[in-house]
Amino acid sequence: xxxxxxxxxxxxxxxxxxxxxxxxxxxxxxxxxxxxxxxxxxxxxxxxxxxxxxxxxxxxxxxxxxxxxxxxxxxxxxxxxxxxxxxxxxxxxxxxxxxxxxxxxxxxxxxxxxxxxxxxxxxxxxxxxxxxxxxxxxxxxxxxxxxxxxxxxxxxxxxxxxxxxxxxxxxxxxxxxxxxxxxxxxxxxxxxxxxxxxxxx
Amino acid sequence: xxxxxxxxxxxxxxxxxxxxxxxxxxxxxxxxxxxxxxxxxxxxxxxxxxxxxxxxxxxxxxxxxxxxxxxxxxxxxxxxxxxxxxxxxxxxxxxxxxxxxxxxxxxx
Numbered sequence: 418x419x420x421x422x423x424x425x426x427x428x429x430x431x432x433x434x435x436x437x438x439x440x441x442x443x444x445x446x447x448x449x450x451x452x453x454x455x456x457x458x459x460x461x462x463x464x465x466x467x468x469x470x471x472x473x474x475x476x477x478x479x480x481x482x483x484x485x486x487x488x489x490x491x492x493x494x495x496x497x498x499x500x501x502x503x504x505x506x507x508x509x510x511x512x513x514x515x516x517x518x519x520x521x522x523x524x525x526x527x528x529x530x531x532x533x534x535x536x537x538x539x540x541x542x543x544x545x546x547x548x549x550x551x552x553x554x555x556x557x558x559x560x561x562x563x564x565x566x567x568x569x570x571x572x573x574x575x576x577x578x579x580x581x582x583x584x585x586x587x588x589x590x591x592x593x594x595x596x597x598x599x600x601x602x603x604x605x606x607x608x609x610x611x612x613x614x615x616x617x618x
Numbered sequence: 619x620x621x622x623x624x625x626x627x628x629x630x631x632x633x634x635x636x637x638x639x640x641x642x643x644x645x646x647x648x649x650x651x652x653x654x655x656x657x658x659x660x661x662x663x664x665x666x667x668x669x670x671x672x673x674x675x676x677x678x679x680x681x682x683x684x685x686x687x688x689x690x691x692x693x694x695x696x697x698x699x700x701x702x703x704x705x706x707x708x709x710x711x712x713x714x715x716x717x718x719x720x721x722x723x724x725x726x
Contacts, residue, residue, distance in 0.1 A: 427653040433665060488661025489698070490654045606664070 430490060437483045437602045441555075441595025443475050445588040452584025455528070455577045458519065482599075486606035511535050525576035529566020529583045533559050536587075562587050632721045638683045639714045643668055644676050648711050651686060651703040659699040677701065685710055 451467035453460050518524050518531055537559035544552040562583045569579035639645055646666050651657060663673050680686045685707030689700045703711070 423649060423653060426649050429665065430650065430653055433661075484658075485696070488658050488664055489700075490657035490661045493653070493655050 431492070433487060434479075434483070434490060434492075436598065437479075437487070438595040438598025438600075439475060439478050439482065441591045441598065443470050443478070443595075445591030445595060446470055448584040448591070449588030452581040452588070455519070455580040455584070457577075482603075485608050486603070519577075526567075526570050528576055528580045529570065530563035532580060532583060533561070533563020533566065536562075558587070558590060632717075634713075634717050635721070636710055636714050636717075638679060638685065639710060641676070643672065644680060645714075647673070647676055647680065648685065648703065648707065651701060652708065652711055656700050656702040659701065662701065680707070683707075683710075 447467035447470045450463050450470070453463040515528070515531060515535070518528050537556045540552055540556045540559060544556060565586060566576075566579045566583040569582060570576055574582075639648060643666065647662060647668075650662060650665055659673065659677075662668075663670060666673065668676070677686065677688060681688050684704060687702050687704050689702075691698055691700060
């Protein structure tokens with residue numbers, strides 16, 4: 418059964434649920450908003466807003482835009498729960514280190530490469546699950562953004578501002594890419610009127 | 619054991635191939651349902667590229683065999699058919715995979 422591989426089918430299913438461009442648009446939006454926090458730490462509401470976009474807005478958008486067009490599929494719970502717990506633990510560690518870097522001014526210059534590496538790492542895990550060439554470009558983009566931040570710092574820019582610029586630059590690139598993917602998705606999958614439903618014979 | 623007896627034994631799984639699953643479209647449907655917890659009709663239609671009538675017909679056969687469960691519900695006043703593999707279906711799919719593997723190995 419070389420031509421008929423269940424792993425490929427699982428990858429296809431995962432990829433199908435993420436080809437709507439919403440990931441890029443909403444991650445870009447979150448990064449753009451969260452970047453404000455690095456300018457002034459009193460604006461921590463920006464971090465909350467960025468998280469809300471990922472936790473509440475993304476599923477709502479999928480319900481309104483993706484599922485009526487592409488259909489709905491729920492991936493296996495057991496695997497996702499395990500993955501979810503591991504991701505949650507790692508995410509808590511990543512945020513703690515990130516905040517540590519932000520509040521220790523001597524280490525603040527490490528923020529842009531740290532952000533770039535973390536985002537690239539998260540995307541790289543997705544690449545391993547989805548094996549989609551496109552995701553490698555996003556990994557490269559995140560790593561490059563870390564270098565951009567370092568470059569700005571080496572040119573005398575404040576590390577907080579450099580990190581914010583990094584976030585805005587990523588938002589400026591990701592949102593248009595996502596918008597194009599969303600446009601293509603909407604064109605390829607017109608909304609289903611309910612006619613495409615099971616008809617018992 | 620004669621050569622003839624060995625051949626018969628090695629091809630035994632061939633006679634146990636489940637004909638309900640062996641049809642390519644139904645095999646594809648079961649393969650997709652085996653990697654998700656549940657999926658709706660539209661998702662399967664898009665992924666398998668089967669037409670509405672064709673998919674409906676295959677789903678009816680799989681449901682009659684007790685391999686899948688079909689549940690109708692309304693989301694925003696639009697009917698949605700949720701499909702999932704039953705325990706019997708999961709088991710049958712695994713047996714089918716194992717039988718096919720044995721058959722292909724014995725033929726190579």
